[in-house]
Amino acid sequence: MVEDIIRVIREIFAQIAAETVRLIPKIFIVLVVIVLTALVIKLLNFSFRKLLKMVRLDEAFERLAGITLPFSLSNVIIWVADLGIALIAIYGIVNLFLGTLYTQLFTEGLYYGARVLSIIALTLVIFTLFNTAIEKVKVETRLKGYMFFIILLLVTAMLVDITALSDPVKNALITGLSLGVGISIGVFAVWFFFHEYLDKRLLEK
């Protein structure tokens, strides 16, 4: 009885040991990949920082576009480059350890991540433009609130696109939001162009 238990334990340990031994080269390769990735990122960061310092990208963008961004364009470029290198490394590791099925999963995750990132980027761009427009043109508070509302509706529509809801629900929501945005803009346009005429007619009544 005891011998059987010892034999089973021994077999379990032998199997674990065999698997570990099989995994060692892969672990070693992964370590090398991680070290190399860190090195490449460090080197890239160093050279990009030097080059961007010479290019003075943020300064040039401000001068050309007349807009001050709430973030540094140089840092965004460095961050995007680092992300690219890191993704290549992660893809390599996933491929090495988990095989084709998981690489497909990784690819899908990547596409999803890209969509999330694009929404964040788009939101940032819209809000920056909104902010700049408000600064440049003296807009009254009510109008500011209205513009903010429209932007929020647009961002919500984009967010609905990346949720895990079913397609019919997504379609319904996005159609509703689009209709809402369209009607709001239409009502606003009517008020903006004809409010004096409408005020006069209402007072007459």
Next chain:
Amino acid sequence: MKTWDLYRFKWLLVMEALFAGVYISLTRGLFVIFLVSIGYAVEAISFVVLVSSFVSLVIAGAIYKRPIFLMRHVKLKLVLFHALERITWFFIPLIQHTLVVSVIYSFYMVFSSVLSIFLSFTIYGLLDETSIKDVTAKRSAAMGISNIVGYGLGIFLLAFLPYETKFISIFSLGTLLGLFSTFLIIFVDVSRLENAELPLRTMQPEKVFSASFFFVILLLSGNLFGIVWTPYIMNELKGADFIAASMSLSGTVASIVASLIWSKRSFKALRLGLALNAFGPLLAWFIPFPEYHVGISAFTSFTFTAANFIGTFLFAKYNEWFGAIKSSILLVIIGNLAQLASAPIGMFLGSNFVLAFTVLFLTKASATFLAMVFIPEVAVLREDVARTYSRILYRNSIVGYRVAVEVSRETVLGVFRILALSLILTTLYLIYRTLLLLIT
């Protein structure tokens, strides 16, 4: 320096030049032949010279900006660069690949450039004006003598050694002889150069400017003459190849004699040599008999030595207030600048000998004119008048230089910025393209 020490110091430097002469003949002197033997075309040879001269110029410029490099551990650096310059030749024939040869030759040029600065610094930093003239002349003569021996040995070895091992053997022999001169350098006492001081400000910058300007033009004319003359004799006048070799020999012999004769002469006497040197291109152009060119070569070498001494001796004279450090670096920069300018001009002139000799005469005449009008020590004008002209030339050049720098600075910076941004965007594209190729 005590008399015996001075005597020993001078002779060590002369002996160093004696061995260096053989080493140079066996290595650098045969380098072009080596390049041709491994399949280099003329354009490629010019390109190698151009790139290596540019690298040397940049290195010399960097040392001029940060001369502290020269002032610490002088002996160690002098010996190290002396040895490195020679050892580089050992590697050049081992891998007969064009790119590798170009890279190693560039290293050689850098070592050579730094070594020239250290050797000039040793001479200018430890000797007075008279001794500098004496040592320069004797070193020049010694180098000329050993050049003749070296070329003789080189021709003999080229003729009798088997093709496969020819250049490895010759360059190795050159390296060994060169390292013997390194061994001699070990005994040169340079302890007084340690932590040498830089003059706080240049007292008469216009003099240094005029002398440098003159020297660049003069050396440029010398280099151009070297590029144009031999093809003219062999291709245009159909002279035999032994005439070209004899011209080289007569020129070297004349320079040995000239070094000893001109070394004791005043600037006024040297300027006669300079003026006569300007006629060299005209004689070479108008005398159609190749045999006579052996004599013309002796004449131009003899007079060019005098002209060359004007530049060297001027710096020896200015050494007291300009400082040995700056003098030595500037002399190397001048040499590199002249070499760098002569390669593209030489390529442009090509085999248009009428244009080439006209340009040569004008260059030499310009150098003579510069010396006669703008350098007070050499000028035919009164010294105060020449000094005034020199100041005017200096100020106008400075103003012109500043305007040119200001105008071109922004343009160059703009171009570099666009290039840098393109590089960054290309790298980003490459990263994400790789990722895309991996996942699809």
